[in-house]
Amino acid sequence: MKIVVCIKQVPAKDAPLAITDASWIRETDIGYEMNEPDSYALEEALRLKEKHTGEVIALSMGPERVKQTIKEALAKGADRGVHIADDKTHTLDPLGAAKSLAAAIEREKPDLVLTGLQSEDQGFGQTGVLLAELLGRPHATIIMQIEAQGGGLRVKRELEAGWFQWVELPMPAVLTIQSGINKVRYATLKGIMAAKKKEIATITRESLGIKHDPTQRIERIYVPTKTKKTEFLTGTPKEAAAKLLEKLKHEARVL
Amino acid sequence: MMNILLITEQRDAQWNKTSFETLAAAQQIAAETKSRLAAVVIGKGVATLAGELAATRLDEVLLVEHDLLAAYTPDGYTIALQQVIAQSKPDLVLFPHTYQVRDFAPKVAASLGKGMIGDCIGYRQENGKLIFVRQMFQGKTAADVVFEGAAPWFATFQAGAFRADLVAQGAAKAPVTSISVELKPEQIRTKPLELFREAKQAVDLTQAPILVAVGRGIKAPENIPLAEKLAKLLGGELAASRPICDEGWLPMDRQIGSSGQTVAPKLYLALGISGAIQHVVGMKGSRTIVAINKDPNAPIFEVADYGIVGDLFEIVPALNEALEKAK
Numbered sequence: 001m002k003i004v005v006c007i008k009q010v011p012a013k014d015a016p017l018a019i020t021d022a023s024w025i026r027e028t029d030i031g032y033e034m035n036e037p038d039s040y041a042l043e044e045a046l047r048l049k050e051k052h053t054g055e056v057i058a059l060s061m062g063p064e065r066v067k068q069t070i071k072e073a074l075a076k077g078a079d080r081g082v083h084i085a086d087d088k089t090h091t092l093d094p095l096g097a098a099k100s101l102a103a104a105i106e107r108e109k110p111d112l113v114l115t116g117l118q119s120e121d122q123g124f125g126q127t128g129v130l131l132a133e134l135l136g137r138p139h140a141t142i143i144m145q146i147e148a149q150g151g152g153l154r155v156k157r158e159l160e161a162g163w164f165q166w167v168e169l170p171m172p173a174v175l176t177i178q179s180g181i182n183k184v185r186y187a188t189l190k191g192i193m194a195a196k197k198k199e200i201a202t203i204t205r206e207s208l209g210i211k212h213d214p215t216q217r218i219e220r221i222y223v224p225t226k227t228k229k230t231e232f233l234t235g236t237p238k239e240a241a242a243k244l245l246e247k248l249k250h251e252a253r254v255l
Numbered sequence: 256m257m258n259i260l261l262i263t264e265q266r267d268a269q270w271n272k273t274s275f276e277t278l279a280a281a282q283q284i285a286a287e288t289k290s291r292l293a294a295v296v297i298g299k300g301v302a303t304l305a306g307e308l309a310a311t312r313l314d315e316v317l318l319v320e321h322d323l324l325a326a327y328t329p330d331g332y333t334i335a336l337q338q339v340i341a342q343s344k345p346d347l348v349l350f351p352h353t354y355q356v357r358d359f360a361p362k363v364a365a366s367l368g369k370g371m372i373g374d375c376i377g378y379r380q381e382n383g384k385l386i387f388v389r390q391m392f393q394g395k396t397a398a399d400v401v402f403e404g405a406a407p408w409f410a411t412f413q414a415g416a417f418r419a420d421l422v423a424q425g426a427a428k429a430p431v432t433s434i435s436v437e438l439k440p441e442q443i444r445t446k447p448l449e450l451f452r453e454a455k456q457a458v459d460l461t462q463a464p465i466l467v468a469v470g471r472g473i474k475a476p477e478n479i480p481l482a483e484k485l486a487k488l489l490g491g492e493l494a495a496s497r498p499i500c501d502e503g504w505l506p507m508d509r510q511i512g513s514s515g516q517t518v519a520p521k522l523y524l525a526l527g528i529s530g531a532i533q534h535v536v537g538m539k540g541s542r543t544i545v546a547i548n549k550d551p552n553a554p555i556f557e558v559a560d561y562g563i564v565g566d567l568f569e570i571v572p573a574l575n576e577a578l579e580k581a582k
């Protein structure tokens with residue numbers, strides 16, 4: 001089974017975010033990591049390969065720094081990487097970004113495309129579904145289990161409020177993966193060494209020749225305005241704890 | 256003046272209630288922009304629902320029924336809605352941001368070469384232009400987003416962004432128009448099977464008066480007893496954000512949020528939880544919310560009544576100690 005996993009590099013969870021030019025954050029001085037659902041998608045791809053043989057290709061679009069995330073995927077066991085080099089990925093609308101990814105995927109003709117269900121930076125929650133439409137393939141989203149059978153797949157979709165549903169679909173297909181589908185592995189030293197010899201092909205986004213007029217534009221990003229007035233309790237931990245219990249007893253009357 | 260189309264959601268002829276929140280938003284946008292508003296009911300055997308919807312303030316209800324729409328599939332819904340859109344020519348198509356909508360709405364938009372602004376928490380009108388507000392960076396920032404290019408435009412509104420009880424009733428019943436769509440079995444590539452729930456719930460958190468919820472700030476499973484002790488001292492139950500259950504540190508039935516339980520206890524204490532919207536939708540109805548987080552900008556403070564900015568490993572032991580003393 002030939003699998004392309006779309007992996008986005010996003011600011012680290014604890015990165016202090018500073019808003020710069022009104023529509024993006026300051027990119028320097030912060031750490032980056034693999035988008036969490038994507039690391040589960042990668043793990044799932046590696047498991048499918050281990051079970052059914054095949055190839056796992058890690059695809060990431062973004063500036064030079066995203067190569068580091070591709071390398072991490074290679075160290076965990078992906079066979080090769082494809083980097084769509086583009087310094088302006090964060091300015092693309094969801095459809096524009098998906099068209100670029102789709103063009104690179106088209107060249108690989110994989111049996112299966114895996115994406116995370118959502119990115120932790122822009123959080124469009126659309127890319128996988130858009131890829132399916134652009135590639136003309138069936139899809140299923142928010143997947144919590146994958147079973148390959150015959151030429152097709154049986155997948156467990158997560159629905160709201162604890163409900164699930166099994167869905168069958170033929171391959172080639174696109175699936176979006178939910179966090180928690182598996183236990184992700186760590187890269188071993190051996191894996192890290194092996195990754196050094198693995199190929200990362202770089203294609204510039206311009207060279208994909210995408211024609212696209214943006215469908216939407218971010219005018220401004222900002223720290224959200226509070227809707228509720230929070231009373232902050234300060235002091236040493238002991239003082240803050242005492243103040244809180246006092247408030248809960250006598251003001252909120254919930255204790 | 257626009258043509259607005261609202262796509263509602265039902266399953267087995269039961270409403271997904273978020274439909275009415277988005278209806279409230281759609282009615283508000285329609286009133287402010289002097290637009291025409293129609294709502295779509297799609298499925299099979301859903302004429303009664305169309306009738307119910309017609310009682311609300313709408314210009315028209317479109318009833319879209321077909322045997323192949325009895326169970327939801329992304330292909331079936333996309334093909335049907337393409338035909339509805341071709342006939343009714345909307346400028347703006349609105350959806351509730353449900354898991355089902357996430358599964359097909361971007362596809363509908365893209366199949367027409369159009370874009371969708373997803374998961375909006377609000378909108379504004381400025382100089383005749385509609386601005387949609389959505390979250391980025393897991394709620395740490397908000398973004399104002401506008402559509403570019405020609406209509407139709409597609410947008411979804413997050414659960415809880417608008418209040419269903421603000422839906423306006425109509426002066427007269429809106430006309431219900433049936434739209435017939437062409438759909439062939441071979442066009443539907445996925446086969447939906449039964450819906451089910453995982454092994455039954457061991458605890459019913461919805462009944463607990465007090466919940467102490469832990470998030471990734473708890474760092475390691477060894478630290479959970481610290482929070483468990485606080486829950487015991489308060490006479491409450493332990494709950495968690497999704498990553499804690501994903502890791503298997505606590506069972507799934509303790510997960511709060513869109514994919515877990517929705518709770519409204521009298522007291523909800525969030526320890527080391529950032530406040531991502533998928534968590535917040537499951538607990539924001541709590542009477543009193545306390546957040547303890549070392550990041551003063553954590554979005555959880557947006558819904559908290561009381562907040563302590565600090566290290567939970569210092570504050571929770573202090574709370575435990577004070578509660579033990581008071582006993």
Ligand SMILES: Cc1cc2nc3c(=O)[nH]c(=O)nc-3n(C[C@H](O)[C@H](O)[C@H](O)COP(=O)(O)OP(=O)(O)OC[C@H]3O[C@@H](n4cnc5c(N)ncnc54)[C@H](O)[C@@H]3O)c2cc1C
Nearest residue numbers: 470471472496497512513514515527528529533534549567
């Ligand atoms: C479709 C979908 C469905 C989802 N469903 C759910 C759901 O049902 N429930 C759910 O919870 N999530 C759900 N999520 C995931 C959600 O988006 C967030 O990723 C998740 O809620 C984050 O969990 P967290 O707050 O525990 O972790 P993080 O976001 O990592 O936050 C950890 C917090 O702990 C704080 N912290 C760290 N150390 C300390 C310390 N020592 N003292 C105090 N504070 C500290 C940090 O400042 C941070 O704010 C869903 C996501 C998607 C896309």
Ligand SMILES: Nc1ncnc2c1ncn2[C@@H]1O[C@H](COP(=O)(O)O)[C@@H](O)[C@H]1O
Nearest residue numbers: 006007061115116118119124125126127
């Ligand atoms: N620049 C990118 N490079 C690689 N994959 C991406 C990129 N952007 C989005 N994706 C994939 O699409 C998923 C959903 O992203 P989004 O639609 O932004 O929420 C992510 O989890 C990734 O798998």
